[in-house]
Amino acid sequence: MLKRLYAASLLAGAQLACAQNSVTLYGIVDTGVEYYNNAQTGGAFVGVPTLTGALPSRWGLHGAEDLGGGYKASFTLENGFAPGTGMLNYGGRLFGRQANVGLSGEFGSVTLGRQMNMTMYALSNADIIGPSIHSVASFDTYLPNARSDNAIGYLGSFGGFKLGATYSFGRDAAGPAGPSATNCAGQIPGDSVACRQYTVLAAYDSARYGGAASYDVMRGGNGATAPLSSPAYTDTRVVIDGYVKLGSAKIGAGWIRRNIAAAKHAQSDLWFVGADYSFTPTFSVDAQAVRYILRSSSDSTMMIARLVYLLSKRTAVYTSVAYMINSQFGNAPVAAGGTVAMGRNQLGVMMGLQQRF
Numbered sequence: 001m002l003k004r005l006y007a008a009s010l011l012a013g014a015q016l017a018c019a020q021n022s023v024t025l026y027g028i029v030d031t032g033v034e035y036y037n038n039a040q041t042g043g044a045f046v047g048v049p050t051l052t053g054a055l056p057s058r059w060g061l062h063g064a065e066d067l068g069g070g071y072k073a074s075f076t077l078e079n080g081f082a083p084g085t086g087m088l089n090y091g092g093r094l095f096g097r098q099a100n101v102g103l104s105g106e107f108g109s110v111t112l113g114r115q116m117n118m119t120m121y122a123l124s125n126a127d128i129i130g131p132s133i134h135s136v137a138s139f140d141t142y143l144p145n146a147r148s149d150n151a152i153g154y155l156g157s158f159g160g161f162k163l164g165a166t167y168s169f170g171r172d173a174a175g176p177a178g179p180s181a182t183n184c185a186g187q188i189p190g191d192s193v194a195c196r197q198y199t200v201l202a203a204y205d206s207a208r209y210g211g212a213a214s215y216d217v218m219r220g221g222n223g224a225t226a227p228l229s230s231p232a233y234t235d236t237r238v239v240i241d242g243y244v245k246l247g248s249a250k251i252g253a254g255w256i257r258r259n260i261a262a263a264k265h266a267q268s269d270l271w272f273v274g275a276d277y278s279f280t281p282t283f284s285v286d287a288q289a290v291r292y293i294l295r296s297s298s299d300s301t302m303m304i305a306r307l308v309y310l311l312s313k314r315t316a317v318y319t320s321v322a323y324m325i326n327s328q329f330g331n332a333p334v335a336a337g338g339t340v341a342m343g344r345n346q347l348g349v350m351m352g353l354q355q356r357f
Helices: 002-014 118-123
Strands: 022-036 045-047 058-068 071-080 098-105 108-116 147-158 161-168 197-205 209-219 234-246 249-261 266-280 283-294 298-310 315-326 346-356
Touching: 098 147, 118 161, 118 197, 118 209, 118 234, 147 197
Parallel strands: none
Antiparallel strands: 022 045, 022 058, 022 346, 058 071, 071 098, 098 108, 108 147, 147 161, 161 197, 197 209, 209 234, 234 249, 249 266, 266 283, 283 298, 298 315, 315 346
């Protein structure tokens, strides 16, 4: 249920052409209390999450103007923040989630600025749990934060098919702060390689099933955070996933291959399969299993279950429970933003409250 709301917010950000000469304020405030054991420093943690709840908290502005002839101009400004402290996420940027302007028509939409790239769109329908506190973010913090600075983006719909791409002239202008940041600003005069990024997408969606595939390549830069500390180094992700709807249930599954070609090569595979079932219009259950293998190093498996109850159309309470099984050298934490002692298994629980506006 929360995942479907998240997918709807992605659509609103990508296809603002549905609005007509309007500006809309929207947002989500989502937090609660979390627990996990076997922290890296020893013992257990009990407190307010630092990164996310069932969905990341944000507020934003989006709008569109009808230009006539089937063309529209649109913009999105979206801020991410931590409810526990009131601080800005995404490297302390005012609009760290999105800051872009674009044009759309029958050809699709073209967007300029900081924007969600095609890796995020590829995962938006098949990843049942989404960017929750217990999610694929435990293995790869980039996945729920797949955005590119200084980018040109295209997304077009042709019947049930979607084609998209982004190209960033400097993908990481916020520096080292925040999830998945690598201090690789780019846009260096005379350097057409450093800190560039491109992503591409091909997807199909119908009323009952769909699938997507994306390809994402990041370039490193001199002085950037390891392992991408040179323009010659690359970080590549391939996503292939799909979903099917069966009455009140939805099942999604996918595979993500990551290759880091740097001073030390690294390869990982991540598989996920999950299901969502709505017992009533106000009560649903989500569950997902995630398997992660870092070649010649470690492996981890996480089991997630989430219960969601809608108090109203805008307010929900939920409980998320997850268990992480790490191999001898595995250190994947059960919670986004959490820690775990090397080789230890970990239990995580969160009870949260979400309000949308």
